[in-house]
Amino acid sequence: MSDGPHSHSRHGHVHDHDHDHKHQEEHDFAAANAKYFDENVHKFEQHPFAKELASRQLTAYLGAYPFDEEKTVMMDFACGIGMVSRELAPYTKQIVGIDISQGLVDEFNLRVNNQGLTPDEMKAVCVHLKGVEGELDNLKFDVIICGMAYHHIQDIAGTTQTLAFFLKPGGVLLVNDMLDVDDITDNFKDLKKQADFEHVVAHKHGFDEPTIRKVFEDAGLVKFELNIIAKAKYHKFPTKIFIAKGTKPEA
Ligand SMILES: C[S@@+](CC[C@H](N)C(=O)[O-])C[C@H]1O[C@@H](n2cnc3c(N)ncnc32)[C@H](O)[C@@H]1O
Known part of the structure; x- marks a missing residue:
């Protein structure tokens, strides 16, 4: 398990961002x-906020x-x-969920099955997408959503390019996450989970x-917009949750 910023200060070291970056x-x-x-x-x-957040996300996606x-x-x-x-x-004809955790993907598919939906209508796949021809049987998407995950992903520029690859011309990418917050991992100290959590938050x-605007524009997406969809306590600290939108130009 890695040394977090708190163990640095505990040992009297100056916080070293270069070291953190390299690490x-x-x-x-x-x-x-995935683990x-x-x-x-x-x-x-x-x-406690999970259901409320899902409902805010739904409203934001349907509006966007x-x-x-x-x-x-x-x-x-x-x-x-x-x-x-x-x-x-x-509201959709077909949904494909993508995740790197097989456990979550299995749970996703179990619930879809329990709901009486077929895999053609909705399924999840455990895969590290690269954004190359042949993946997902060459399926392309009208809209791609990504909720509360960018903070877990180190290379958000690369991920945004990959997602742009999977859009049809005119397709839309919608990403939501947290705007400028205090250190997320601080909120896990008292849960004795801080080191655990720190390891998965990039x-x-x-x-x-x-x-966010730069990674969208560098991925070739246009008509960038960013709006706040909720002011909330997520993992115990106040934060604003945004939704960002970009469109793949028509060919
Ligand atoms: C906080 S959860 C959000 C899940 C879901 N989008 C939601 O709103 O309920 C973060 C998700 O990001 C996934 N994740 C983390 N890193 C990833 C990566 N590099 N590629 C794909 N998924 C990733 C995790 O497995 C997890 O399902």
């Missing part, structure tokens, strides 16, 4: 996330994209157990708008 480059956040979420599948819905149950093919990237996908199912302060 973060060496750390495999994707592998750590962490595999081991915590059943904690997913326990957060004209979902059509006859036509809309959607990817839910970093889908978890599908809390948001299941809410969007009545962006401990959330994001500012210019950072």
Whole structure:
């Protein structure tokens, strides 16, 4: 387990961001996330704000994209157990969830099956997408959503490019996450989970708008917009949750 910023100060060291940055480059956040979420599948819905957040996300997504149950093919990237996908199912023709945790993907598919939906309508796949021809049987998407996951992903520029690759021309990427927060991992100290959690959070302060705008624009997405969808306590600290939108240009 890594030494966090708190152990640095405990030992009287000056906090060294370069060291942290180097350390973060060496750390495999994707592998750590897959392990962490595999081991915590059943904690997913326990957060008191989880249901409220899923409902805010639903409202934001429906406001940001004209979902059509006859036509809309959607990817839910970093889908978890599908809390948001299941809410969007009545508004879409097909949903493919993507996650790197097999445990979450299995839970997603179990719940889809329990709900009486077929895999053609909705399924999750455990895969590290690269954004190359042939993946996902060359399926392309009208809309891709990604909720509360960018802070877990170290290379958000690369991920955004990959997601842009999977959009149809004119397709829309919708990302929501936290805007400029205090150190997220601080909130886990008293739960004795801080080191555990720190290991899976690549962006401990959330994001500012210019950072998100840049990764969207560098991925070739246009008509960038960012709006606040909730002011809330997420993991016990006040935060603003944003939704960012970008469109893949028509060919
Ligand atoms: C806080 S959960 C959010 C899940 C879901 N989007 C939701 O809103 O309920 C973060 C998710 O990101 C996934 N994740 C973390 N790193 C990832 C990566 N590099 N690629 C894909 N998924 C990742 C985790 O497995 C987990 O399902």
